[in-house]
Amino acid sequence: MSETPSERKRRLRFLTVAELVGIAALAIAALGYWDSHRERTLTERERTAEERAQARAGALKQIFLMTGAPQSGGDSLRLASVHPEQVIQTQAVSFPHEIRGDTVQTTGNPRIEAGWIEGGLTKAEHVRDDKRHHGRVPVGIATTFIEDGQTRTDSALYQLGYSSHPRMLRSDKVELEGLSLVRRGVTGDLQAAADALWTRQNPPPPAKP
Known part of the structure; x- marks a missing residue:
């Protein structure tokens, strides 16, 4: 029995509807896959950012840096x-060496005292005829410290800020102002490193004829 024209049109219409349903299903599946992929990507990015932040925090924790508060x-x-x-x-x-020849050792009371450098600093200023009475x-x-139950060490070069005030028949009174980092991880002789920086900042006066 052959199809009538109306039956053929009805069958084609049904096929078209089925195809549309299939396309819609594929589109929904694609959207679901894309949404899932985007969520995984965002989660991975968040995890990576968190890991990097933790790594930076861990690295910063290992850095030993001091501050100096005037007393x-x-x-x-x-x-x-x-x-x-x-x-x-x-x-x-x-x-x-020009300021103080020996190294000062402290235990359990981390500090720098103005009296340690008053005499040497006064002489150095007078030799250079330095009228500023302030500087670095x-x-x-070299510090030994405890962190997470472990004994660690740090060697660093700092700048010590000061001002000096003349006194009659005595060394100038030195007032310490603060501490700033120059370089961490100094190897070798710390006093030699301090000498080199001091000489660059305060060249010795020319020899008198």
């Missing part, structure tokens, strides 16, 4: 790590 009107600087969990045990503090002195500090 008693500048008679001393109280030294402390910027990370409270890093507990300072001992320090060896070295100044340029390089200081090398």
